[in-house]
Amino acid sequence: xxxxxxxxxxxxxxxxxxxxxxxxxxxxxxxxxxxxxxxxxxxxxxxxxxxxxxxxxxxxxxxxxxxxxxxxxxxxxxxxxxxxxxxxxxxxxxxxxxxxxxxxxxxxxxxxxxxxxxxxxxxxxxxxxxxxxxxxxxxxxxxxxxxxxxxxxxxxxxxxxxxxxxxxxxxxxxxxxxxx
Amino acid sequence: xxxxxxxxxxxxxxxxxxxxxxxxxxxxxxxxxxxxxxxxxxxxxxxxxxxxxxxxxxxxxxxxxxxxxxxxxxxxxxxxxxxxxxxxxxxxxxxxxxxxxxxxxxxxxxxxxxxxxxxxxxxxxxxxxxxxxx
Numbered sequence: 001x002x003x004x005x006x007x008x009x010x011x012x013x014x015x016x017x018x019x020x021x022x023x024x025x026x027x028x029x030x031x032x033x034x035x036x037x038x039x040x041x042x043x044x045x046x047x048x049x050x051x052x053x054x055x056x057x058x059x060x061x062x063x064x065x066x067x068x069x070x071x072x073x074x075x076x077x078x079x080x081x082x083x084x085x086x087x088x089x090x091x092x093x094x095x096x097x098x099x100x101x102x103x104x105x106x107x108x109x110x111x112x113x114x115x116x117x118x119x120x121x122x123x124x125x126x127x128x129x130x131x132x133x134x135x136x137x138x139x140x141x142x143x144x145x146x147x148x149x150x151x152x153x154x155x156x157x158x159x160x161x162x163x164x165x166x167x168x169x170x171x172x173x174x175x176x177x178x179x180x
Numbered sequence: 181x182x183x184x185x186x187x188x189x190x191x192x193x194x195x196x197x198x199x200x201x202x203x204x205x206x207x208x209x210x211x212x213x214x215x216x217x218x219x220x221x222x223x224x225x226x227x228x229x230x231x232x233x234x235x236x237x238x239x240x241x242x243x244x245x246x247x248x249x250x251x252x253x254x255x256x257x258x259x260x261x262x263x264x265x266x267x268x269x270x271x272x273x274x275x276x277x278x279x280x281x282x283x284x285x286x287x288x289x290x291x292x293x294x295x296x297x298x299x300x301x302x303x304x305x306x307x308x309x310x311x312x313x314x
Contacts, residue, residue, distance in 0.1 A: 041279060048278075057279075060278060064270065064273070072266070108194070115278045116282055133197060140193050144193055145187075145190045152183055
């Protein structure tokens with residue numbers, strides 16, 4: 001019989017007659033309390049809507065801002081810097097994507113935990129990870145994060161450059177034809 | 181799309197502290213290979229939409245700045261534009277990420293019992309995430 005780590009009981013009120021509990025909770029000996037998981041898109045959507053309304057869909061909003069603002073600044077800033085040194089868009093994008101993905105993992109892990117649990121406080125998540133699991137836990141998943149962000153960034157940043165150049169060329173062409 | 185399984189592995193690692201191979205194995209064991217694609221639907225649709233909103237808002241803000249601000253104010257205005265663009269796209273980005281993460285986490289942590297209440301009275305314990313509805 002397979003078992004998820006530490007999953008021992010279901011939400012109170014779900015009897016054995018109901019074979020489809022909407023939500024499972026991790027018990028206290030597990031990774032962290034109050035884990036929210038859903039088996040299908042429909043059940044996730046329905047659960048969030050019924051329990052918390054529209055605002056429920058914005059759980060972890062602050063954590064997303066805290067992750068994405070430094071991420072975007074580092075990504076775009078470093079990309080321009082590396083590109084000016086090595087003059088190769090694809091190589092620069094790969095280096096930057098891998099590096100920035102790796103170092104922003106602590107921010108990403110906080111967002112992941114906030115969005116999959118009912119903890120609701122960034123400082124509590126950080127404190128819990130630090131004290132219960134140790135600081136090295138902040139880098140857990142960093143390699144996986146870097147290894148999908150590296151190819152993704154390699155495609156996306158040069159594509160953005162090419163599109164911008166194309167739009168600028170088109171704009172220049174239209175202004176010069178208007179001058180003539 | 182091809183990279184989504186690695187993202188699912190990352191999410192599971194971040195939740196239970198396992199290694200990359202360990203997380204991948206436990207996903208496949210508990211939910212089958214398709215488990216690696218959990219959450220791909222909301223991610224692909226809402227993330228693509230958020231990308232469109234972000235660049236459209238960024239360009240619109242930059243155009244407004246070029247028409248209404250002085251030349252020396254433009255570099256600073258770019259940062260403000262980027263901020264506004266992020267706020268605009270977050271309206272769809274955050275729900276997409278939330279749904280994706282909750283579906284991804286379910287491939288390893290959603291465990292439930294199906295109890296056969298039929299004539300035989302046999303109790304069946306099943307652990308799956310796929311044949312499931314509210």
